[in-house]
Amino acid sequence: MNKQLYIGGKWVKSTSSKTIPVVNPATEEVFDSVAAANAEDVDAAVKAAREAFDNGPWSMMSGAQRAVFLRQIAAQIELRKDEIVRLEVLDNGKPQPEAEWDIDDAVGTFNFYADLAEGLDDADETIELSDDSFSSIAVKEPLGVAGAIIPWNFPLLMAAWKVAPALAAGCTMVLKPSEVTPLTALVLADIVDAVKLPAGVLNVVTGFGADAGRALSEHLGVDKLAFTGSVPTGSTIMRAAARDVKNISLELGGKSPFIVFADSDIEAAVEWIMFGIFWNQGQVCSATSRVLVEDSLYGPLLERLVEEANKITIGPGNEAVLLGPLVSEAQYQKVLAAIAQGVKEGAKIACGGQRPTGMPRGYYVQPTVLIDMAEESDVWQEEIFGPVVCVKPFSTEAEAIRLANDSRFGLAAAVMSKDDSRCDRVARKLRAGIVWINCSQPTFTEAPWGGYKQSGIGRELGKWGLNNYLETKQVTKYNSDKPWGWYLKS
Structure with a gap:
């Protein structure tokens, strides 16, 4: 060529x-x-x-x-x-x-x-x-x-x-x-x-x-x-x-929230969260990087998410893997620095957070789940553009909507519940250009793509x-x- x-x-x-x-x-x-x-x-x-x-x-x-x-x-x-x-x-x-x-x-x-x-x-x-x-x-x-x-x-x-x-x-x-x-x-x-x-x-x-x-x-x-x-x-x-x-x-950019209510199917929620944040190594502007889970489901969902994230195969893209390297050394260093800054600001690493063992070359970062971060922390507020998801509990629908909208970004958002009327109601209140219900990230050429705010x-x-x-x-x-x-x- x-x-x-x-x-x-x-x-x-x-x-x-x-x-x-x-x-x-x-x-x-x-x-x-x-x-x-x-x-x-x-x-x-x-x-x-x-x-x-x-x-x-x-x-x-x-x-x-x-x-x-x-x-x-x-x-x-x-x-x-x-x-x-x-x-x-x-x-x-x-x-x-x-x-x-x-x-x-x-x-x-x-x-x-x-x-x-x-x-x-x-x-x-x-x-x-x-x-x-x-x-x-x-x-x-x-x-x-x-x-x-x-x-x-x-x-x-x-x-x-x-x-x-x-x-x-x-x-x-x-x-x-x-x-x-x-x-x-x-x-x-x-x-x-x-x-x-x-x-x-x-x-x-x-x-x-x-x-x-x-x-x-x-x-x-x-x-x-x-x-x-x-x-x-x-x-x-x-x-x-x-x-x-x-x-x-x-x-x-984006810092897309995914609200998961307690009546959601936990396996479906974990599947869509993982697709939303680990697809393309999380290097997606609409990536599901903030997950909000209703209190009663928070512990079980977090346990399943960590369990499945730890199973993800990592390696060169031409092999049978689900997670390849980040695109460049600069992006690799940026993602690792963001994780380190999050920990410094009080976040805890539920899984991942570093380079995979046994891989001396390549810009690889483990699938990472962060918890217990403050609302004002950089990992919660700023785009990381890597395989890093932040998970936080909520108590009420109003609190979930407030946390989801508390961002300078507004590209995409998602909500999951078996209650259709609640999903429709929440979707209307989310300040984002794209809102997914009971899914995350499906993109169609026929539908508009773009965001609110920054x-x-x-x-x-x-x-x-x-x-x-x-x-x-x-x-x-x-x-x-x-x-x-x-x-x-x-």
Whole structure:
């Protein structure tokens, strides 16, 4: 596969000639490298996207024509699934079954937005006016050049979440993947090249956030910025966008609560908690990292959770494991430091909390359950982004809701009970953009994804994701051949 930059439909070298090492987190070994784009490279990519939008065929195509390309991209991803899965395991560290699921979801995302692209051909909306001398319609049009900066936890899937709706809408795009996991974005570039997507419609620049990411977020030629990542970086992008009033969507951090009432099935609760926090090594923005359990169920549930967490197999993602390494040394050190800080602030480790024994290499952290932490402690309040769950008891429904909402984040939340009316009532009171009832983490391309408070701005997926890349234009027509007669009166 090509390791250069993909700009204007061509593979080009970075003007800096610098490269980014790609590390296998299971072995800590550098196994590849990619080009490191700088501001000059990003400028070339934005100009290519601008030329493609302003003067190329893409934005003027029908939705049905664009849908053909989106389906071809989906088919090529599916055809190259084994290769892409191998690369995701190598540079992200996730277990192979999880990577396979991600790639299947990416295929589904491109096919879903192909369907929505076709629907744009009949999207003009007639507006009822108070004066029948005029007629008016609302027209959906592509927003322009989009810049997308994606994270390392779901490399190709996060690219699909942004690229597919942007292309469906008729936008052109510059995509910057994380420097930690750049490989599958380059495979995506190779795929769009193979299906002969018009030059400049999708440009892929690999580079560091401080260089390529900053240049993209500050570029005056970008009409729209879409970012998934941390709150501090999202805040920086928001400030950059404010200078020229760019359209932005931000999907940021989370500290998602899961409320478990005493009438819940304990085995189901443990299963969903574990899926919510140990999937992808807990490196999920919506991860179930705060569990609130009603008093009478707290002890039995904690005992079962610890018992099952201790059974989880740990190892390289290409082996039969449920928990792989964290994505990088920096993330590994961050998670261990968060656990240590939690203990310092009074939390107790019910299980895990350190590196697994017998694994001299690789960025591994045991599945960790923390208890007895204070409400104001960092481990309870701040995103850890690792396989660490905090468990706390509650006495009343009101207390559970208060504890769940006591966070600067509001991405996701969950509630479990056999009482449907209570679940519905609590779900309405949880301040989060996504609420799960009797489950945690299922994500569907058709449904909106995004958060309240510091968890972000806007929604991805579904029709909401498409709307991120569309402008609404009013077109009003005067329907008489006579002068209006306001100034020229006879």
